[in-house]
Amino acid sequence: xxxxxxxxxxxxxxxxGIGRATAIDLAKExxxxxxxxxxxxELKMLCAELTETYGIQAIYATADIADREQVEKAADFLIGQxxxxxxxxxxxxxxxxxxxxxxxxxxxxRIIQVNLMGTxxxxxxxxxxxxxxxxxxxxxxxxxxxxKGFATGSAYAASKFAVMGLTESLMQEVRKQNVRVTAxxxxxxxxxxxxxxxxxxxxxxxxxxxxxVSELILSILHLSPRVFIKTAGIWTTNPQ
Numbered sequence: 001x002x003x004x005x006x007x008x009x010x011x012x013x014x015x016x017g018i019g020r021a022t023a024i025d026l027a028k029e030x031x032x033x034x035x036x037x038x039x040x041x042e043l044k045m046l047c048a049e050l051t052e053t054y055g056i057q058a059i060y061a062t063a064d065i066a067d068r069e070q071v072e073k074a075a076d077f078l079i080g081q082x083x084x085x086x087x088x089x090x091x092x093x094x095x096x097x098x099x100x101x102x103x104x105x106x107x108x109x110r111i112i113q114v115n116l117m118g119t120x121x122x123x124x125x126x127x128x129x130x131x132x133x134x135x136x137x138x139x140x141x142x143x144x145x146x147x148k149g150f151a152t153g154s155a156y157a158a159s160k161f162a163v164m165g166l167t168e169s170l171m172q173e174v175r176k177q178n179v180r181v182t183a184x185x186x187x188x189x190x191x192x193x194x195x196x197x198x199x200x201x202x203x204x205x206x207x208x209x210x211x212x213v214s215e216l217i218l219s220i221l222h223l224s225p226r227v228f229i230k231t232a233g234i235w236t237t238n239p240q
Contacts, residue, residue, distance in 0.1 A: 001222045005030035008082050010075075012065055012122055013092030015042030018141060018189060021210035022089060022217050023050065023058075029218070032057040034078035034085070036122070037092065038064055057082070065092050065118030066110070075125040085129040089217065090119045091141045093159075097152040108155040115159035119166065127174070135178040135225055139217055140167045142183045144233065164231075171230060180228035182220055186213050187235045208236040 009026055013019040014035035020042075023033055027050040035043050035058065043060035050058040059081045061074035079085060094114045096107055119140060130136035145153055146160030164183050171181035190207040216234050223229070 002224055004218075004221060006032070007086040008032045008034070008084055009087035009089060010034040010036060010078060010082075010085055010122075010126055011089045011091060012036045012118070014060070015039045015046065017091075018186075018210045018213045019089070019091040020046060021214040022091065025211075025214045025218055026087075027054040027056050027058065030054070030056060031087070032082060033059070034082050035060040036063060036065070036074055036078070038062060065122055066113040068117075068121045071118070071121040072125055075122065079126075079129055084133060085126055086133055086136045087221065088123065088126045088130060088136075088138045089141070090122055090139070090163075092118060092122075093141065095156050097156065099152055100154045103155060111155040112159050112162070115156070116162040116166070119163055123166075123170070127170075127179075130179055131174070131177055136180070137221055137228075138170070138179065138181045139220060140181070140183045141213070142167070142185050144185050144187045144235075146183070147185055147233075168230070175228070178225060180220075180223075180225075182229050183231050184213065184216060184220075185231065185233045187233075189213060206236065208234065 009031050011019050011023050014023050015037040023035060023046060026033060035047060037043055040062045047058040047060050050056060061077045063070035063074035065071055094111055096111060140163055142163045143160040145157040146164040149157040167181055167183040174181060190209055213234060216232060220229050
């Protein structure tokens with residue numbers, strides 16, 4: 001099993017949900033962290049908690065990942081503070097649903113800008129740092145919506161299908177340089193994003209939790225460097 005202690009990871013959307021759960025689990029493994037999100041207060045509190053509890057280096061930067069200039073400025077700060085990057089977890093995203101004709105075009109465009117272009121902006125900035133290590137991992141949090149569309153989900157599905165295509169293409173580019181690129185495709189997770197976007201959560205005890213997705217992410221990172229998982233789906237066993 002690959003050891004993660006003293007590795008360095010950047011996580012987007014780290015203030016809550018899957019990003020927060022993954023930050024905590026990586027900190028437990030001794031991974032130093034650069035956390036990126038829009039809410040400074042959430043990141044500040046999380047970094048303080050992780051540093052005090054696990055003795056790792058945890059720093060943060062704020063940015064709207066849909067804004068390339070903000071991403072580049074935040075990434076430059078994180079890289080400068082951390083010194084090296086081994087792992088990138090593209091988790092930040094947004095969801096909003098409505099029929100194709102009813103959804104405001106500005107919202108449609110915003111979903112694409114955040115979920116696709118945000119993933120592109122962050123990866124384009126961080127990937128050269130990972131390549132310098134001659135080994136590393138990029139994990140993109142996609143969705144089952146990136147494998148199958150659904151009514152009222154045209155924008156979200158289009159963005160996640162695009163992330164899947166981006167992931168596949170990048171994987172083929174960098175795998176020979178010992179960089180592993182993986183897409184994970186969770187079904188509905190009990191997060192604020194799911195609740196706020198109106199998805200049916202049902203019995204919370206039976207729904208997939210952010211910690212379940214984080215566990216999958218860590219299992220992928222723990223694999224021997226000679227192998228990688230291209231796509232990993234994770235579903236709740238008994239949805240309501």
